Amino acid sequence: MEYDFRAIEQKWQEYWRKQGIYKTDIDPRKPKFYVLDMFPYPSGAGLHVGHPLGYIASDIYSRYKRLKGFNVLHPMGYDAYGLPAEQYAIQTGQHPALTTRNNIERYREQLDKIGFSYDWDREIRTCEPEYYKWTQWAFIRMFESYFDTQEQKAKPIAALVAKFEKSGSENINAAATQELKFTAAEWKAKTEKEQQELLLNYRIAYLADLKVNWCPALGTVLANDEVSEGLSIRGGHPVEQKIMRQWSLRVSAYAQRLLDGLDLLDWTESLKETQRNWIGRSEGAEMKFHFAQGCPAAEKCPAGFDVFTTRPDTIYGVTFMVLAPESPLVQICSTPQQASEVEAYLEAVKKRTERERIADRRVTGVFSGSYAINPISGTEIPVWISDYVLAGYGTGAIMAVPAHDSRDFAFSKHFDLPIIPLIEGADVSEESFDAKEGIMINSGFLNGLSVKEAIVKTKEYISREGIGQVKINYRLRDAIFSRQRYWGEPFPVYYKDGMPYIIDEKQLPLELPEIDKFLPTETGEPPLGRAKDWTYSSADNAAIYPLELNTMPGFAGSSAYYLRYMDPKNDRALVGKEANEYWRNVDLYIGGTEHATGHLIYSRFWNKFLFDLGYVCEEEPFRKLINQGMIQGRSNFVYRIQGSNTFVSLNLKDQYETTPIHVDVNIVSNDVLDIEKFRNWNPEYKQAEFILEDGKYICGWAIEKMSKSMFNVVNPDDIVDKYGADTLRLYEMFLGPLEQSKPWDTNGIDGVHRFLKRFWGLFFEGDKLSLSDDAPTAEELKTLHKTIKKIEKDIESFSFNTSVSAFMICVNELHALKCNKRSILEALSILLAAFAPHIAEETYHLLGHTRGSVCNAPWPVYNEEFLKESSLTYPISFNGKVRFTLDLPADMLPKDIEKVALTNEQSQKYLEGKTPRKIIVVPGKIVNIVL
């Protein structure tokens, strides 16, 4: 009987849907298991074969856990807000909601064909009001909260206001944008507007003037993780720095907790390391410098200024100071003599885009004219201004130690500033010595100490003397949360007297209004400025206020989506208590590495915040995380002879001057070009001529990113049409280790398909179902139980490629044994159900289970007994080289094995009459005779 995968797959997909097989509910009698895929952004291009890789892996794991008796939550949804739909809307006028809906439908169709076990009743779309109501709600909670640095947790802003009223800014321990000092009386004397402005300094969701990544081409600001090397990740447009009033989330307050939390997570070390670097904790000291007597700056700023350093031990080597061009100190420092030079420099810096700055590492800077005093050595040192110091990190001012910092070194060389070596034996004539090791010299009271000792001693000294304090800095910045875009969540915010206020929570969701064009207004306001009646009325209707015109960024909707899946229909809470306490958090999260510093930081932050307020019961959202590798494209090339329309086959191309041209991989099979299809592919090639080898046109190939422009996109539907979903699922897994990146290469898919046919063949004799009820033989049982053991171990360790091999070995062995025993095939069907659910369901029913589903079958119990061998094959090696093997009884003692091995006639040849110096017998493994 032929394996008719089309009929089988269609039949069971329909059955599962009708029976609601994948519907999940809270069941206190069963242990829960939550398996989550990073939900996709539904792009217009649809899914390519790379997307389902992770989904297949998580589906196998979900099905396995379910067969093992767990109550598995395995949902799917769409990250539906985003720039591409809006860009498309700008170009075509098509509403992004419509494009998004169409794309989602297409995604759903593609996903359905692969036979996933998602509970679609729990589907969420981030652009639906029922969903984004809770994104807005969370924003309100953040607006209404501040972060207590003492207790390291979020608290209601009302508690902070109470402190202000009692004792002003004294001992408030609140994470803040700026450190402010005021008394209770001063607070009370402020107008409401002033109070509101001041509170923004502490709110977790706050509005502030910030230096942002402005992308003119996209017309919006971008978060740090949305920019790479001065270009936007989406679209690759240049990004520049600009000061704008923007919503931000005080993620930086959570830096330490985000760092500490990593230790408890079952994530790969490299991913945790990426997050640690992104958080960038550095321990050092903040030290106060004063301006030198006689400098105008000394009068303007008698309090001096702070610098942050991780190397307080190098204080005696400070030969100049550097300020960031954006630092407010720049104005204070510039002397009249230097004013014009400073001004010119600031202008030049302002003109450079972020990208130019990165690309062009020239040393630039200007002397301010002022001098500072080294607080420990008392030396007078010049204050410079340079863009190698960043305003956003530390205090925006540094003490430069050219001998032991490569950036300071480059600067001092360029401007010919002195370099004082501080470490014994360090040669700093050519480059700085940056390592934190060695013995201190030229350093007053630190001389003779090791660097580490000197760091500790300097910290003690400066704290004691009141020069400075020990300080921890983080690289992690607050997340900019405004986008000057249409297609995103509206902020539940209105403005009164220029100050933001939250709309009444009962009015959530605040729905995205319709607009006529998806472009900024003529006056340069965001697209929402075009909406009619985009206003908010006070409760008594006495006043009408304008609503916020920005929308939220892409990561807003994806930060807590995993919570919503637990309780997707709840209209009273993001997630109900019962559902949250049952499902708790994600046990297994599978997705790409590209979210390492964006989504995976934001959602950890978001979750910790909700945890602080008592809305969720787990502090970390994703217990175990696996990054699936990328599926790269395998592009094909044809070689056109230059200046002609003639194409030459790969192995003959070197005889001509050729240009390689990408050719659609879908008209190439095993690197052989379908010439007819090629001619029809593009009118330009209608008349193409070919120089063939062996009557075929062989294409060249290369591994590249899978993308439309490379013509190497392979669509899962095409594979499903040709081979079936089960083959696709198995083949994607068979390709190699899940976490490794690998090219999609269809060569080899036949092997997997053949395996399924062989498995199918075990059930039939000709066209007739043929199953035996006889007891299985020892050999059959051994094959089965070996397989159970291997599959279980491989699934647990996410080694799905080797489990597919194990299935192949099993079927090959059963085939050789001509096994058609019901009990063996039944167990095997259940094992296979996690990987190839359609064929497994069919065979399970063929075996007589006419009612239920293989999805709910009990996982076969592995029995060690069947694997016991009466004899073992020992490799006998001489000096580590295996020469022959011996079959010996399994229970033979090592000393007897030794005897048998030595007296064996084959051994005589290798012993060459010598007496062995040593004999190693590893029971069950090997014998090594050392001569």
Add this chain to the structure above:
RNA sequence: GCCCGGAUGGUGGAAUGGUAGACACGAAGGACUUAAAAUCCUUUGGCCUCACGGCUGUGCGGGUUCAAGUCCCGCUUCGGGUACCA
């Protein structure tokens, strides 16, 4: 520059320190067939040998060990991430 991964046949890949190359693709040969497809069987790291068998072999160079693809040290190289973060 820094931080993570890798490097094994023609290809994808497998191997708790214990017979390297499982499983699959491809290739070659054979069976079945009028023929093809499908299916089945055999061979397949390299070199030497009719064969038995031997030598060699996991990016390179050292080391530890009875035994190293696996552990340690030093390189080469290819990916990925990140970067004036003081």
